Amino acid sequence: MDGNDVTSDQVIAGLLDMGFDILDITQAIKAVGASLDNAIEFILNSSHRNDRNESTSSMCPTDNKVTRKRATSSFKPPAKLRQQNITEQLKLSSAPKRIKMKGVYDASVSNTNFLTCGKEPIVPSTVETGLDLCQEIGMVPSYCKKDEKMFGLDWERNANDLLQKNFGYSSLKGFQKEVLAAWMANQDCLVLAATGSGKSLCFQIPALVSGKVVVVISPLISLMHDQCLKLGKLGISACFLGSGQLDKSVENKAMNGAYSIIYVCPETILRLMKPLQSLAETRGIALFAIDEVHCVSKWGHDFRPDYRRLSILRRSFSAEHLKCLKFDIPLMALTATATIRVREDILKSLCMSKETHIITTSFFRPNLRFSVKHSRTSVSSYEKDFSELIKLYTKDKTALKKLVLKNLDGGSKNSSCTLNGGTSGLDEMRRNMNDSDDSDDDGFQDSPEEKLSVQYLEDDYDRVQGADDLDVFCGESCGRSSLEFRSCGTSDSNNMASKAGKRPALNQRHLEEGPTIVYVPTRKQTLSLTKFLISVGVKAAAYNAKLPKSHLRQVHGQFHADELQVVVATIAFGMGIDKSNVRRIIHYGWPQSLEAYYQEAGRAGRDGELADCVLYANLSRIPTLLPSQRSEEQTKQAYQMLSDCFRYGMKTFCCRAKMLVEYFGEEFSTGRCNLCDVCTNGPPEIQDLKVEATLLLQLIATYYANKTSQGEFSNDVEALKLIENPNIRAFVRMIREENHKYAASDFTWWCGLARILEERGFIIEGDGMKHVQIKFPEPTESGLQFLKSESEESFLVYPEADMLLSTETCKSYSSFSEWGKGWADPEIRRQRLQRRRGSRRKPRSRKPNLSTVRGRLSAKLTK
Numbered sequence: 001m002d003g004n005d006v007t008s009d010q011v012i013a014g015l016l017d018m019g020f021d022i023l024d025i026t027q028a029i030k031a032v033g034a035s036l037d038n039a040i041e042f043i044l045n046s047s048h049r050n051d052r053n054e055s056t057s058s059m060c061p062t063d064n065k066v067t068r069k070r071a072t073s074s075f076k077p078p079a080k081l082r083q084q085n086i087t088e089q090l091k092l093s094s095a096p097k098r099i100k101m102k103g104v105y106d107a108s109v110s111n112t113n114f115l116t117c118g119k120e121p122i123v124p125s126t127v128e129t130g131l132d133l134c135q136e137i138g139m140v141p142s143y144c145k146k147d148e149k150m151f152g153l154d155w156e157r158n159a160n161d162l163l164q165k166n167f168g169y170s171s172l173k174g175f176q177k178e179v180l181a182a183w184m185a186n187q188d189c190l191v192l193a194a195t196g197s198g199k200s201l202c203f204q205i206p207a208l209v210s211g212k213v214v215v216v217i218s219p220l221i222s223l224m225h226d227q228c229l230k231l232g233k234l235g236i237s238a239c240f241l242g243s244g245q246l247d248k249s250v251e252n253k254a255m256n257g258a259y260s261i262i263y264v265c266p267e268t269i270l271r272l273m274k275p276l277q278s279l280a281e282t283r284g285i286a287l288f289a290i291d292e293v294h295c296v297s298k299w300g301h302d303f304r305p306d307y308r309r310l311s312i313l314r315r316s317f318s319a320e321h322l323k324c325l326k327f328d329i330p331l332m333a334l335t336a337t338a339t340i341r342v343r344e345d346i347l348k349s350l351c352m353s354k355e356t357h358i359i360t361t362s363f364f365r366p367n368l369r370f371s372v373k374h375s376r377t378s379v380s381s382y383e384k385d386f387s388e389l390i391k392l393y394t395k396d397k398t399a400l401k402k403l404v405l406k407n408l409d410g411g412s413k414n415s416s417c418t419l420n421g422g423t424s425g426l427d428e429m430r431r432n433m434n435d436s437d438d439s440d441d442d443g444f445q446d447s448p449e450e451k452l453s454v455q456y457l458e459d460d461y462d463r464v465q466g467a468d469d470l471d472v473f474c475g476e477s478c479g480r481s482s483l484e485f486r487s488c489g490t491s492d493s494n495n496m497a498s499k500a501g502k503r504p505a506l507n508q509r510h511l512e513e514g515p516t517i518v519y520v521p522t523r524k525q526t527l528s529l530t531k532f533l534i535s536v537g538v539k540a541a542a543y544n545a546k547l548p549k550s551h552l553r554q555v556h557g558q559f560h561a562d563e564l565q566v567v568v569a570t571i572a573f574g575m576g577i578d579k580s581n582v583r584r585i586i587h588y589g590w591p592q593s594l595e596a597y598y599q600e601a602g603r604a605g606r607d608g609e610l611a612d613c614v615l616y617a618n619l620s621r622i623p624t625l626l627p628s629q630r631s632e633e634q635t636k637q638a639y640q641m642l643s644d645c646f647r648y649g650m651k652t653f654c655c656r657a658k659m660l661v662e663y664f665g666e667e668f669s670t671g672r673c674n675l676c677d678v679c680t681n682g683p684p685e686i687q688d689l690k691v692e693a694t695l696l697l698q699l700i701a702t703y704y705a706n707k708t709s710q711g712e713f714s715n716d717v718e719a720l721k722l723i724e725n726p727n728i729r730a731f732v733r734m735i736r737e738e739n740h741k742y743a744a745s746d747f748t749w750w751c752g753l754a755r756i757l758e759e760r761g762f763i764i765e766g767d768g769m770k771h772v773q774i775k776f777p778e779p780t781e782s783g784l785q786f787l788k789s790e791s792e793e794s795f796l797v798y799p800e801a802d803m804l805l806s807t808e809t810c811k812s813y814s815s816f817s818e819w820g821k822g823w824a825d826p827e828i829r830r831q832r833l834q835r836r837r838g839s840r841r842k843p844r845s846r847k848p849n850l851s852t853v854r855g856r857l858s859a860k861l862t863k
């Protein structure tokens, strides 16, 4: 027991929850007692040491006594992390020297004063209140509003000056200008712009231009923190408020106008209405920006109920309500992933004005190469699926060696960090890693830069987040070489890239540089895949919301510093990550929605250079929803989104980029990207499936005709009586039994055909529910017409991925070839399964029963 009165049971439950192995947990608790932090440190450190100690089998718990002993004896509890506020943090960073106020690093004061008021900056000696501050620095208080007095007529030039001076960019992008113009006109604004297009600047610039405070509502602490840190380095004062902000003085300072930009989570802003109203009266509030605003909508992929309550902003900061205002404080809502339905919901839910300016850019990202591959996505397929990646990252041993040496040299002691920092196979590198071992054992040692002010990572379950992300061409955020094919973004400009097969000259070489993010569905998989990658010499790290914050912080830091080759993450490492050179996004398992998929894929290639987005999914299995609390309505919506995602993976004839872009309601005028797997490999051979389509449809139609007209089944369809539950499986079983020709046909093949029939409008889902794949097919009027038509017309279709998978003779898919011949034959399959059942001892339950496990472990520990 540690001082926190935590029981072994609680520690075990916590560790299991994080995805650790039972054996690791047992070892850890034996070694360090019932302390969650220490146990985590122990496991993570020991896995790293195992890796360095030669073995490529770090996935297996070692029974090497020496190793175990060493791991135990070298363990030291983690150093206590001091919580800092963001201002302290910023002081530590290498930002240029700016004006310092008492306790607050607030460079924006100089910016605004200097640039907008045309006076020399005055250094305030103290900061008592926001009003004091305004008066002291000669800032124009809010009641002057945005007007010519403050900005002059040439606001655009002013804004560009500020952009150059503060951010180092030459000019605003087209859509950014539009957004700023709307804000200048005191209009509400909905910004739908691709990931990486530069939405953040739309709300950051107003703080500089106006000298007032910008309040940004953001869903993730990690995101807020990242942005504050970046702004701090640029000399712009910013803070964030939320559950993670432990320094209560920050909130007071913020409400007194000490920061130019306040990031706040929706939960927190709801209780800050009064102080914010005071702030509006004193220093002034330029705008409320609601970032990742798709979180407002139940129809989006990351619904956050508190976002819905943000309608209070319109009421509380209207000119009618707050007498000091001449006009309502504008709302600026931003997202990269909102379907048409979500957009409408946003406008309504936030009570945005009828004149809201809606600014969109194309979602198409011409430098992203999408592809879908079949895989079981299990531990057994790691070796095959990641062989290319491993080769890529371990082939340049010199580079890797340098990387390791840099880490060791840099004092950040990254190599000590648990599940990150793999080594190459080189002995020398191993030595290096081992050399650093002793000094590393105190765990997560952070460089001052990495010491962040608060617990900035969501202590939440790994939510399905998403914002889709599409990137529009927007020039400057992209690398030079891609400028030629990027336009400056309106929604009809998506065709620049691939007109008439003309591809931008994307540089293949760049694919070999830059990190990879692998998204896996579960926390456990982040750990197992990371272990695997480390064991073969890749510098990889795991990231899931339940891992210790110090670890996550370190992974963040290392990732941004290019010290990691691969981050294996859940969706917790998604929204807002802004790193220019991510070359590869791998989804290892079905995402829960196309919004989430596109949002995560959009982390890649933000420099405009070629980047790969590969989805590995088990194409022969229907994906399932990850557990989450959902209402009935939300469940339906979640199934719809999962189904859309599944269909995206199954399609074999449609350009992937087109499917994605059109999913978000944008017309993809070019028709194809010329880069994705479908565009480059071409569709499969078209097939006439008239016979099969008729057979399936006939069966379904007969069943329903008999059922509805007579209540009972006639003798003609005696066999149909067998179908108590008219689901697709039963229909397929009947086809197999009744038709010798199809006796050995595969169920998944018929599922594919049923999907096609559904898309053509010949069948619909019969139980009124939403399923990922049609389950209870019912004929439609068009379906019946199709059956009645006497014409000889063929029924031409491109077989879908699962159909191809089940019929290919020479299977290129790993899992399928493993099945061996014969499985397609129902009789052989039945016999084999029977044999298997007989020989099976005890089925291993997928989820360990927590109480049994705890009991077992507790018993062991007390021995």
Ligand SMILES: Nc1ncnc2c1ncn2[C@@H]1O[C@H](COP(=O)(O)OP(=O)(O)OP(=O)(O)O)[C@@H](O)[C@H]1O
Pocket (backbone or CB within 6 Å): 169, 170, 171, 172, 173, 176, 193, 194, 195, 196, 197, 198, 199, 200, 201, 335, 336, 467, 469, 476, 477, 575, 576, 577, 578, 602
């Ligand atoms: N006018 C500009 N010129 C050059 N670069 C810019 C400009 N505006 C923004 N950028 C850069 O573009 C990158 C992406 O910006 P940002 O993080 O705001 O994207 P985003 O649209 O919010 O993406 P996401 O939806 O993924 O959050 C940043 O590194 C930013 O500095």
Ligand SMILES: [Mg+2]
Pocket (backbone or CB within 6 Å): 199, 200, 291, 576
């Ligand atoms: Mg953003």
